[in-house]
Amino acid sequence: MSEKNSLAKAFKSTRYQISGHGKRDVQVLKDAFENIGGGQESDLYGTGQVIKDFQDKMAGILGKEAAVFFPSGTMAQQIALRIWCDKKGIKKVAYHPLSHLEIHEEDGLKELHHIEPVLLADKNRVIELEDVVNMEEEVSCLLLELPQREIGGQLPDYETLESISVYCREKGIALHLDGARLFEVLPYYKKSAAEVSALFDSVYVSVYKGIGGIAGAVLAGSEAIIKESKVWKRRHGGDLISLYPYIISADYYFDQRAGKMEQYYEDARELAGLFNRCAGVSTLPLEPVSNMFHVHIQAPKEKLESALTDIYEETGIGLTSYLRENDNEGYYFEVSIGDQYTRVSEETLKKAFQMLDERLGEVINA
């Protein structure tokens, strides 16, 4: 078994994990359906009370005229961008070099929609107003991801968002929000989902990140945009006869967790502080602006894995199941705070971080 697998294995055996809401298992579905009567009717190809109610609820929360439930954010976002491109007649959109569309979707936007991306900003920072103003090519739409996940969940200032929104409206560029983790950034911005969404022409939110549902996404916008998106949803093969397993669980966990984002944010800041006090460790961002951050560690992989495995075994706390190489010959992993963090005792956590600091100190000083 490789070192990597033994880290994953050790992680799997831990009693507490600092990230997430808990295991992605069938219990997640069972809990969501426990109080749903068997007689509750299914949705039917996008119609029916169960889908309508949730869509209306999300449209209200996002302050948009309408919303539609999608099986995935990949589908929802490609479709939103396609609609904006068709509307303007220019098959170009701008987004960050590490956008989900650019690195995780097998080029669906290009292969299915023949839309060309214009990559804005250096990959290590968020898009600023200047990047938008200095863009040389004409695009139909600008997509902003809040927070920018692949760089630890960074955010532009709220004033930057506002000025980008004003600029785009002046220039006739549609502004789309990749809000996979929109609810998670609201405590930092001190804004409501509707206030942030008001800056954008279309908004996608995920129901299985901070919300912790099973799968699915919501796209919100004007009546006209949402109507058109339903046609594309069918074309993509996303207009399933029944989406209720995802919808009912999304609704259930939304009600449980939408109000806990402040807590997750505070927990993330506390935990990032613990990491940053360890030798050779720094979080990105240094001070989290949502429930997430990346942990970068400058240490040889083998020794790092060995240290982590020992910590997991001794304390029962799992910090990460994997390590990825970063640009500085070190390693990193992602932390997203959810319900699990509060289950970890302060005492044990303190011990785990003491061990981490000691072991990394030994490695660095060796």
Add this chain to the structure above:
Amino acid sequence: MSEKNSLAKAFKSTRYQISGHGKRDVQVLKDAFENIGGGQESDLYGTGQVIKDFQDKMAGILGKEAAVFFPSGTMAQQIALRIWCDKKGIKKVAYHPLSHLEIHEEDGLKELHHIEPVLLADKNRVIELEDVVNMEEEVSCLLLELPQREIGGQLPDYETLESISVYCREKGIALHLDGARLFEVLPYYKKSAAEVSALFDSVYVSVYKGIGGIAGAVLAGSEAIIKESKVWKRRHGGDLISLYPYIISADYYFDQRAGKMEQYYEDARELAGLFNRCAGVSTLPLEPVSNMFHVHIQAPKEKLESALTDIYEETGIGLTSYLRENDNEGYYFEVSIGDQYTRVSEETLKKAFQMLDERLGEVINA
């Protein structure tokens, strides 16, 4: 309230319905998950035991090297056709004028994949060898739907299938099976799913038609084709983080119902006989070759709806919730036999058909 709505309403109030497995409600999910432990792990973006096991099982049943679970048949089939077109370098496929791809998918194949369909055969009959041989345009793939749903579920002779398969292999045309209702036709053909599938290069089956799952589809074929289809599945936005709500229910209902297709077929023939003995009624096909058929009735809509509503109220048996215009100034509806038919008492059924015959007789002789 319109007449149409009152028919739907009366239907909804009936105790027994002749079609289907029962209401599409949350109980369908609850039953499937009743004996699944909460600790059962989710699939994760197409990986994990729960999706692998079901895919392997379906590959085995369909006699193919590999299979992949899709959220929808719309997605699975467009992708299969795209792969065949890319392979041959010709963006044309042949299928029936009433193929699902042509009439129910908002032109996804054309709009997303830029594939042009060549429509074979008259819309009122199935594709024969002659249609394929006489095709003037060169295509990458021929799609056959078994049974041809929109004309009541008709089938070509098995010898025709074999000869089309031989011809396509000679000519280098990939043969794809739209087997949304493949399991449902096996009793008529007296063949296994693997035997029928062996005639085809790729095979799609639905898990929520005769099988009665919640949603989802399986695409089966060679290792190479299935591997490529997974890339397209991600591009389409179908590579969900969790598909287990559909997979576990598909597996559960497959095990319950795959062995009952003979029964459904026999029941369909019996029920079609009852319809055909009524004045002004004929089924298409006259003798069903699967669990499904269409019922055509030559009568004015208002009188027909009034007769049906009365029958529903008096007998508690629902025959259809809707009527569609046919090409002969009459009306039709679809019947698909499932578990519900056996719940209807013979006595009451006899009474319902007596009433139908009498009422239609009055209408016709008026």
